[in-house]
Amino acid sequence: METVGLETLSHLTLVLGGARSGKSRFAEGLVTERPAPWVYIATAEAWDEEMRERIAVHRDRRDGGWTTVDAPLALPDAIREAPGDAPVLVDCLTLWLSNLMLGDHDLAAATQHLDEALARRKAMTVVVSNEVGLGIVPDNALARSFRDEQGRLNQHIAANAASVIFMVAGLPMTIKDET
Amino acid sequence: METVGLETLSHLTLVLGGARSGKSRFAEGLVTERPAPWVYIATAEAWDEEMRERIAVHRDRRDGGWTTVDAPLALPDAIREAPGDAPVLVDCLTLWLSNLMLGDHDLAAATQHLDEALARRKAMTVVVSNEVGLGIVPDNALARSFRDEQGRLNQHIAANAASVIFMVAGLPMTIKDET
Amino acid sequence: METVGLETLSHLTLVLGGARSGKSRFAEGLVTERPAPWVYIATAEAWDEEMRERIAVHRDRRDGGWTTVDAPLALPDAIREAPGDAPVLVDCLTLWLSNLMLGDHDLAAATQHLDEALARRKAMTVVVSNEVGLGIVPDNALARSFRDEQGRLNQHIAANAASVIFMVAGLPMTIKDET
Numbered sequence: 001m002e003t004v005g006l007e008t009l010s011h012l013t014l015v016l017g018g019a020r021s022g023k024s025r026f027a028e029g030l031v032t033e034r035p036a037p038w039v040y041i042a043t044a045e046a047w048d049e050e051m052r053e054r055i056a057v058h059r060d061r062r063d064g065g066w067t068t069v070d071a072p073l074a075l076p077d078a079i080r081e082a083p084g085d086a087p088v089l090v091d092c093l094t095l096w097l098s099n100l101m102l103g104d105h106d107l108a109a110a111t112q113h114l115d116e117a118l119a120r121r122k123a124m125t126v127v128v129s130n131e132v133g134l135g136i137v138p139d140n141a142l143a144r145s146f147r148d149e150q151g152r153l154n155q156h157i158a159a160n161a162a163s164v165i166f167m168v169a170g171l172p173m174t175i176k177d178e179t
Numbered sequence: 180m181e182t183v184g185l186e187t188l189s190h191l192t193l194v195l196g197g198a199r200s201g202k203s204r205f206a207e208g209l210v211t212e213r214p215a216p217w218v219y220i221a222t223a224e225a226w227d228e229e230m231r232e233r234i235a236v237h238r239d240r241r242d243g244g245w246t247t248v249d250a251p252l253a254l255p256d257a258i259r260e261a262p263g264d265a266p267v268l269v270d271c272l273t274l275w276l277s278n279l280m281l282g283d284h285d286l287a288a289a290t291q292h293l294d295e296a297l298a299r300r301k302a303m304t305v306v307v308s309n310e311v312g313l314g315i316v317p318d319n320a321l322a323r324s325f326r327d328e329q330g331r332l333n334q335h336i337a338a339n340a341a342s343v344i345f346m347v348a349g350l351p352m353t354i355k356d357e358t
Numbered sequence: 359m360e361t362v363g364l365e366t367l368s369h370l371t372l373v374l375g376g377a378r379s380g381k382s383r384f385a386e387g388l389v390t391e392r393p394a395p396w397v398y399i400a401t402a403e404a405w406d407e408e409m410r411e412r413i414a415v416h417r418d419r420r421d422g423g424w425t426t427v428d429a430p431l432a433l434p435d436a437i438r439e440a441p442g443d444a445p446v447l448v449d450c451l452t453l454w455l456s457n458l459m460l461g462d463h464d465l466a467a468a469t470q471h472l473d474e475a476l477a478r479r480k481a482m483t484v485v486v487s488n489e490v491g492l493g494i495v496p497d498n499a500l501a502r503s504f505r506d507e508q509g510r511l512n513q514h515i516a517a518n519a520a521s522v523i524f525m526v527a528g529l530p531m532t533i534k535d536e537t
Contacts (some may be wrong), residue, residue, distance in 0.1 A: 016527055017312075018310065018312030018313035018492070019312035019313075019316070019326050019327065019330055020312055020326065020327050020329070020330020020331055020333075020334065021312060021330060021334070022334050050320075131313050131376065131526065131527070132313070132314060132315050132316075132376075133313075133314075133375075133376030133377035133378055133379060134197070134313035134314060134376035134377075134489050134490070134491075134492035134493065135313065135314020135315060135490060135491075135492060135493020135496075136314065136490050136493060136496045136501045136505055137377070137490075138314075138315045141408075143315045146315070147315055147377050147378065148377065148378050150378070151376065151377055151378020151379060151527075152378055154378075154527040154528075155378065155379070155380050155527050157527075158527035158528050158529055159528060164527065164529060166526050166527075166531075168195065168310065168345050168354055169193070169195055169310070169330075169333040169334050169336075169337035169343065169345075169354075170333075170334035170337050170338060171337055171343060171354045171355050173345075173352075173354055173531075175526055175527075175529045175531055196491075197489065197490075197491030197492035197509070198491035198492075198495070198505050198509055199491055199505065199506050199508070199509020199510055199512075199513065200491060200509060200513070201513050229499075310492050311493060311494050311495075312492075312493075313376070313492035313493060314492065314493020314494060315493065317493075317494045322494045325494070326494055347374065347524050347533055348489070348509075348512040348513050348515075348516035348522060348524075348533075349512075349513035349516050350516055350522060350533045350534050352524075352531075352533055
């Protein structure tokens with residue numbers, strides 16, 4: 001997985017940040033500046049009560065202009081099936097990657113499908129992802145592997161996005177702007 | 180705990196950063212640009228030798244213009260009791276939050292008291308806090324919960340501060356400046 | 359170890375970032391803008407298969423203009439022995455520090471030797487290092503200690519470098535520029 005391949009996609013924005021950095025809220029704000037309807041593609045799977053609560057909180061915050069699509073694995077298909085003129089929010093790449101790795105799916109093929117789906121769109125597409133590589137090396141090999149794959153995927157999407165935002169404490173830092 | 184509520188406080192600065200990023204040193208420099216006396220509100224509790232040493236190192240670095248107040252839990256009271264015209268340094272929100280959570284205190288109430296104490300001040304108030312959300316999701320639930328609460332608190336204070344600085348390797352990045 | 363001592367070194371650049379943030383690739387790009395030959399000082403030790411693979415991937419990416427020197431501990435000597443007019447890339451301080459700590463070496467003395475070696479050079483010298491302090495406090499004392507020492511070393515090198523770059527998702531943020 002190289003950080004080249006696609007042309008820079010002028011409709012694509014990556015919102016990157018840590019846990020509780022305000023990524024989703026900021027990304028929703030970008031999308032809802034455009035006229036409704038908006039498509040929210042959720043990659044979360046409600047494995048447990050903690051996750052169910054997080055999903056409910058996010059869902060309650062969104063108003064009626066949103067259509068929500070659940071796509072824990074079939075993210076590329078969900079992007080292709082969204083109306084071509086509707087702004088799309090993908091929340092988030094981190095849970096999608098986690099679902100792929102836990103299910104032992106082919107990451108290179110999944111990333112290729114994601115690239116193709118993103119490249120076909122014309123309307124605003126905002127992708128949320130976590131930065132996870134700024135702590136101490138994790139003890140266990142799966143966490144190290146996840147951290148590596150997340151970093152590679154973030155680099156890849158960042159290379160193809162026209163706009164990249166890094167969130168710190170709810171504040172956006174623009175780290176790429178080719179719009 | 181929403182990121183709204185207070186007006187932006189023109190006297191409030193948040194200095195955010197990772198471990199050993201130079202947060203305290205930079206925050207001290209901001210305060211000591213103003214005339215003494217200065218108030219240092221310390222939230223650290225010396226639970227063990229490691230912590231005692233860290234506190235001593237920080238204390239030794241500060242000169243005679245400082246009055247030190249220990250407030251591991253009663254941070255809002257300490258802020259209210261500081262002389263109204265003296266610059267105040269709060270070091271740091273992360274240990275305060277940790278003390279609150281370990282003692283099973285009401286975080287919403289404590290944050291409300293903090294907001295009120297900060298809003299009453301007029302003179303420079305510099306608050307130091309840790310960014311802790313940029314690593315891999317922690318294994319244990321308490322650490323995950325702490326990470327979430329710290330992120331929410333940082334967003335909340337950042338929304339209310341006129342100035343927010345993100346420290347990396349001892350270097351300040353200004354991520355909000357409404358002074 | 360204070361963040362003072364050396365004059366700012368106009369030939370010194372620090373490239374800082376998380377895991378898989380594109381540090382090495384960006385640093386290589388800085389060096390190869392200058393005419394070959396270039397010197398690559400590698401501090402990695404191939405303890406296991408995972409590490410051997412990472413080293414091989416990095417090595418394969420570099421072309422014939424590079425001379426590679428392995429210096430898991432003797433980094434200051436390797437810097438002194440590099441041709442004075444050849445650009446040098448040190449990749450990376452994090453593994454060097456880790457090797458020093460695992461071998462129970464004197465960090466203050468090692469840092470002093472590093473300072474002296476860096477100060478003697480005139481040609482471009484790019485040093486790669488990891489930011490590791492932006493996650494939750496690690497459980498074990500060695501990891502906490504490593505995190506502290508890495509933060510101190512990064513501050514120290516950043517104070518002496520004319521240029522400091524913070525990488526996020528393959529994108530460079532300039533956080534110091536005194537070139």
